[in-house]
Amino acid sequence: EPLGADRIWEDLPKGFDPGPILQEIEVLTKKQKGLQDVLSKNPNAEEDSSLQLLLSEVTQMLQQENKKLQDLYTQIENRRDQIIRLGHRAAAMDVTPYRRLCENIEDRMIAPIKYSPLPSEVLQADPDITVGVLSGPDKDEKVTSYGGPKGVYGRVVSTYPWAKHTDMRMGDPICDFYRLKLFENRMVIACADGCSWGIKPRRAAEASTKAFLDYFQHQKKQTESTRSLSERVLEGFAEAHMAILQDYDDPEEAGQCTLLAGVLGQIQQSGAHPYASPTITNNKDDLWAFVFGSVGDCKGFLWRKSTKEVIDLTFDEEEGRMDVSDSGGRLGPTTASCKPDLRNFSVHSVICKPGDMLLMGSDGFHDNLDPQSLGKTPFELGVGNMSTTWEQLAPTEAAKLKNQYRCWFLKHRVFTMSDVCPPTPKLVVNRVIRHCLQTTMKSREFMELYEGKKLPESYRDYPGKMDHTSCVCINVGVLPRPSTLQIHTGGK
Incomplete structure (x- = not known):
């Protein structure tokens, strides 16, 4: 959960759902581990170029899926900021309430009529x-x-x-x-x-x-x-x-x-x-x-x-x-x-x-x-x-x-x-x-x-x-x- 809030998913289009990517990563991770176990336990398997090639392909696919996931998280962050700018209540509370509230307080704090200079x-x-x-x-x-x-x-x-x-x-x-x-x-x-x-x-x-x-x-x-x-x-x-x-x-x-x-x-x-x-x-x-x-x-x-x-x-x-x-x-x-x-x-x-x-x-x-x-x-x-x-x-x-x-x-x-x-x-x-x-x-x-x-x-x-x-x-x-x-x- 990169944003730490379940309800954020309810506000995103289906294309933003990381579920399918996470499932694919889980499958590829199991395949990668299985191939690595076979190669480590069977000395003769190291000479099998087909196993080495398959492991290389699985590793490459896993890297691609992780890259997709990182890109998706970046899109979600951008989407979250967009939702907040639009004033969406649930997202603003669940995702960035602390930062938003501090921004409000700081704005009031620096107003000359409301702010007393603080000695250091x-x-x-x-x-x-x-x-x-x-x-x-x-x-x-x-x-x-x-x-x-x-x-x-x-x-x-x-x-x-x-x-x-x-x-x-x-x-x-x-x-x-x-x-x-x-x-x-x-x-x-x-x-x-x-x-x-x-x-x-x-x-x-x-x-x-x-x-x-x-x-x-x-x-x-x-x-x-x-x-x-x-x-x-x-x-x-x-x-x-x-x-x-x-x-x-x-x-x-x-x-x-x-x-x-x-x-x-x-x-x-x-x-x-x-x-x-x-x-x-x-x-x-x-x-x-x-x-x-x-x-x-x-x-x-x-x-x-x-x-x-x-x-x-x-x-x-x-x-x-x-x-x-x-x-x-x-x-x-x-x-x-x-x-x-x-x-x-x-x-x-x-x-x-x-x-x-x-x-x-x-x-x-x-x-x-x-x-x-x-x-x-x-x-x-x-x-x-x-x-x-x-x-x-x-x-x-x-x-x-x-x-x-x-x-x-x-x-x-x-x-x-x-x-x-x-x-x-x-x-x-x-x-x-x-x-x-x-x-x-x-x-x-x-x-x-x-x-x-x-x-x-x-x-x-x-x-x-x-x-x-x-x-x-x-x-x-x-x-x-x-x-x-x-x-x-x-x-x-």
Whole structure:
């Protein structure tokens, strides 16, 4: 199978079928072997010129058939490319989906408005050992953490109401999913949000995060710089997209999801050999790089320990131009040819120091930091007058204002702790989740009390957005060695 896909033969004319040639090669190969055996076992047979002549003819015929087969494979390759250019769905998926998807991603990546220049610092060489793997939610929606509450902490909940007379909530099962794979000086991270409700988006979120992590498990030796790492991120997204499709006989039936995924790695210290054994000193002068891609509306924030400021790593002014129901992009079959929607796909790199914190999650988390969904007006944030509405602002102006508020909220309401109690991933995640649950409480109570009745459209009276809500926080530089590994599974 030169192309590695059975279905390609269904799309080719009969003249492209290699079956007859393969059968002829098999027959001639048996004849050739038989003649060679006779000549080798019977010394007198070597003097029989007729046998020698017959062997020569069979060998020549075999060479001709092999040449025919090679020519046919070349024609099939050309035919395959022709089919792909014509947009044939099955051939494009089964034969060259990986290359085609990478081409799409690279095109988006080099667009000036979407691409952040990546520094070329050399990352420390990957150690061979995997320290730990985290994922969530499980069926009990338990908390998962690594290295204790100060290392990595993740939590996924649903803020939807419970359905009457059942033990299920609206929107179950939860369609958010995250996975982290940790090495001694590197971490691979993937957070996905299944689009809509049901098993299909849940499977899409699980499959995409697993495929991204699995890809880096096999490719880790190739990632020696942030620039090469960005290329691996592109390929990881391609793997994630294909993983969503591959479990379905008809890939158009697969679910869809948004994805934020990347690699947090320690930068090689100046003068150190690229393949020297890594040492995790947690020195305040150490530098780490987070190289990541994002498609859709999952968000990532960085809290700087030195300045106490919060930065939205995924902010895009074009957010304001999108409908609230539009995620901006997604993986999975979004077209008849099963391609992903990469409108807002981007790749970025940010330099961090030990003690900085990365906070990532789905829109169920950051939508509840949106001042509009919290019932606040532009005037309350210092823009316009008392009658100014969000709809009256220019889309980009509204997006900037909302971004400023989200960062302000995280800085002052989430990351700001007392000097006695500095922020930790556990405290940060639990504050975020508690805020989301409390903000949506009135909406949830209304839906449970008046089942089937539409929620009033008033963010003042019913603030927030009910949704599947995932949140993961990482303390940069806190990656204990395997001997100090602590993976904790707590209660709901």
